Amino acid sequence: MSLLLHTSGLEVGHDRRAILPPVDLQVHAQQIWAVVGPNGAGKTTFVRTVLGLLPAIGGTVSQRPKAIGYVPQRTQIDAAVPARAIDLVRAGGERGWSFLNPIAMMRANPAVDRALRDTDTEALARVPWLQLSEGQKQRVLMAQALASQPDLLVLDEPTSAMDLHAERGIFALIERLRDSRGLGVLIVSHNLGLLGRYATHILFVDQDQGTVQAGPAEQVVCTDEFVLRYGTLLRAQEAP
Amino acid sequence: MTDDPSSLRAFFAAWELFGDPTLTGALCGALLGFLGVYIVVRRMVFLSAALSQAAGLGVAAAWYAQIAWSVPAAVASPTNGAAIFTVFAALALMGRRAGQALRSDSVLGLVYLVTAAATLAIGTRIVQEVQDIESILFGSGVAVAPGDFHLVAWMTLLLGLPHLWLHRGFAQIVLDRDSAQVRGLPVRTLDLALVLSLALAVSVSTRVLGALPVFAFTVLPAMAALRVAANLSQALVAAALVGAVSGFVGYLLAFSWKIPVGAAQTLVAAACFGLCAAVGLARRTVLVLQPRHVHGPQCGHALVAHGDHHDYVVDGRLQHPHEGHEDDHGALQD
Known part of the structure; x- marks a missing residue:
């Protein structure tokens, strides 16, 4: 499996102050990495630093794929901007300076169509964003991320404010996309139950404990720091 | 004469x-x-x-x-x-x-x-x-x-x-x-x-x-356009049109009514906003007043088991009634 993302001693934080110990991480294709930790633990700060949206305090992101599909929190899409689902998905097809090329979007059409198909959002294409349900919005944002034909999919709390069945549907979709497109996935979520079912690896961060644990899910859930925070719930799930 | x-x-x-x-x-x-x-x-x-x-x-x-x-x-x-x-x-x-x-x-x-x-x-x-x-x-x-x-x-x-x-x-x-x-x-x-x-x-x-x-x-033209446009491209075109009309008609009104040009152009733009806001409100009202489909035994949609509950099948997708709305439970699996 090819290496997609490599961080070496990456320190993340704000105002030149690191909030977590250095993070060494290697994300390969076909892996699903769950970024877990309590509220305010530094999960989003870590992800935004990896994406290049925040400057690193120390260390480096020594390898980052050319195309990253970023699925932001749904509240990040401004309700004041009129947009249909198809407008958002097409936006995902814009990369770099492609907007300078008048025919670039025509070239991106096959990727947009495939993204709509893979996320089962074709029927929603003409529906205004504000009229979509939470689950539909999430699938549209995933289609937007896929329209850029990424190697790595990064999702920030994709199932917040959803009922359990809709959450399951989103996680099942992520797993299906991982399999069909060979993606690596980095996902921030609080739903430990579903992460325990779908995640192959875990990055556990906790600003209060000053700890970072990264590795295969079955190893991380057994660490003292993880058990101190979450107990043995996930370890019990891993047992046959 | x-x-x-x-x-x-x-x-x-x-x-x-x-x-x-x-x-x-x-x-x-x-x-x-x-x-x-x-x-x-x-x-x-x-x-x-x-x-x-x-x-x-x-x-x-x-x-x-x-x-x-x-x-x-x-x-x-x-x-x-x-x-x-x-x-x-x-x-x-x-x-x-x-x-x-x-x-x-x-x-x-x-x-x-x-x-x-x-x-x-x-x-x-x-x-x-x-x-x-x-x-x-x-x-x-x-x-x-x-x-x-x-x-x-x-x-x-x-x-x-x-x-x-x-x-x-x-x-x-x-x-x-x-x-x-x-x-x-x-x-x-x-x-x-x-x-x-x-x-x-x-x-x-x-x-x-x-x-x-x-x-x-x-x-004002942007506010007007955003009330009626379906996406950003439409909003840009509509706002340019409203702005052009406001500038042109505002000058005409200033001439006819002998009022300051800037004030007339501003008032015309405000009137365009009022018109577009009314159109937008009318559209939303029509949407709200349309009879909403309510799932039930006689609603015409098939009821299928899905995990620990039942969902209705609509256009190949599972819908689950929940607190006055329908949650999407994904595509119907064969």
Whole structure:
């Protein structure tokens, strides 16, 4: 499996102050990495630093794929901007300076169509964003991320404010996309139950404990720091 | 029998006199309406107010430079003064962290207040030009010099065409700036291009039309368009049309009703907003009043088991009634 993302001693934080110990991480294709930790633990700060949206305090992101599909929190899409689902998905097809090329979007059409198909959002294409349900919005944002034909999919709390069945549907979709497109996935979520079912690896961060644990899910859930925070719930799930 | 001097026939009979100012209003309205969509959706409405105020200060400073320091009029022209001060204010507002600085109401308020106070302070030193400064701030000028009309026409062309070409890029930073940055779009360059083009449009328009209609053109047409447009592209076109109509019809009304041009153009733009708001409200009302399908034993949709509950099958997807709405439970699996 090819290496997609490599961080070496990456320190993340704000105002030149690191909030977590250095993070060494290697994300390969076909892996699903769950970024877990309590509220305010530094999960989003870590992800935004990896994406290049925040400057690193120390260390480096020594390898980052050319195309990253970023699925932001749904509240990040401004309700004041009129947009249909198809407008958002097409936006995902814009990369770099492609907007300078008048025919670039025509070239991106096959990727947009495939993204709509893979996320089962074709029927929603003409529906205004504000009229979509939470689950539909999430699938549209995933289609937007896929329209850029990424190697790595990064999702920030994709199932917040959803009922359990809709959450399951989103996680099942992520797993299906991982399999069909060979993606690596980095996902921030609080739903430990579903992460325990779908995640192959875990990055556990906790600003209060000053700890970072990264590795295969079955190893991380057994660490003292993880058990101190979450107990043995996930370890019990891993047992046959 | 003679025509009523305020009739439309009299107006068009004197088109040679009124053509330039009418078309100038329409062109400024179209360009500022187009740019205003980005301003309104990014909640930067007071950016244009601060920039137009800076343009006013630039005009005052240019006159002061001519009078107090004998700087040649060709160098310290009001147009140059407005452009320099507006661009400088725009760059200052961009700051080190563009996104945050532009959204900071307090910073915009500071620029607005400082430039307004400085304009008034300089105005006391150039008494003979105070009337002109007032016309710039409140837009009461009726005539537009041919040179100013050509300036506005070129500005509309030189800013409008690149914006039409680059609108997909500008749309990205409006829709979701972070995602655009992750996809490698030059968000900071686009921010800079947007603010500088707005600064140039505002400075020239303020110099020619006055601050009031310029502020109105950057806010009201966009607000109107956003009430009826399905997406950003439609909003840009609709806002340009509303701006053009406001500029043109506003001048006509000012002529007929003998009221200040800037006030008339602002009122027409406000009326367009009212009309579009009513259309938008009517559309939403129709949607709400449409009978909503309620799932039940006789609703016609198949009921299937799904995990520990049952869902209805609609167009190949599972719908689950939940607290007055339907949750989407994914595609029906074979």
